Amino acid sequence: MSLVEEVDLLKKIPLFANIETSKLKLLAFTSERVVFKAGEELFHQGEIGQEAYIVMEGTADVIVDTADGPMVVAQIGKNDFVGEIAILCDVPRTATVQATSDLTTLMISKDLFFRLVTEFPQMAVEIMRVLAQRVQQTTQRAAARNG
Template identity: 35%
Template sequence: MTIEDEVRSLQKFRMFHHVETPKLKLLAMISDRIVFQPGETIYEQGEASDAVYIVLEGQYKVSLHTPDGVIDFAQHVRGTLLGEAGVLCEQNRMVSITAETTVTALRVDRESFLELIKESLPFNLAVMRELGRQIMDLNNICAQLVQRLPKGAPAADAARSIASPANAH
């Protein structure tokens, strides 16, 4: 696939509609195109956040490893960013991502991604919009879960991470 083909693929995503074509071309040039087969791990919870992935094609699932087992809590399809929060916050991966179907993605290393955010306000805004959308989705999920709690049950224990053991305070 040529750089121009990848730029056209990126332009189809709502997230990149306002990003300048030269910046999308730069994004395509600094990215590595990677194909993950069904069942293959894109990245694992706890790993260093060394790159961001832009899913061009395919479906993947998001899993959280907890002391009580693995929780598969989301499935997504093309047109999304993966790993941007960990890169931006300099945190290890919070979840594991596994290909459900064949997934084609662009892998952008951490430094290149951060540089592109600094250089392009429209790209920066695209990433912020994507993060905002994810926060809104998570808020909706949380609201649905809270509604399922028994009346009078606390909605959250803010002092404890879901990924940490209950007795690890």
């Protein structure tokens, strides 16, 4: 897959949907493409995280350790962005992500992510927007559950 195809893919991810093509190209070029085999972990709950991943192909499970043992809380696939919490807030990984098929990802290092955000403020705004939406969704869900 070439850079151009990667850029097309990135455009389909909500987080990056409104960002200029040239910036996405930079993001794609400067991030590393990493392939995981089925069963390999992208990262493990509790570790200190340095990277976020964009799934380009394949599927993975999001697993959280509970008192009753590990529990799959979500499944992710193409176009999903995972691991961003750890690099944004400096907290240990909140879940384990394990590939369930052969998985192709774009790996964005924490360093690179912050450099891009500082260099291109519109990216920061975009990320804020997406995160705010997530917070709103979570709040709504919580309200629905409580109500």
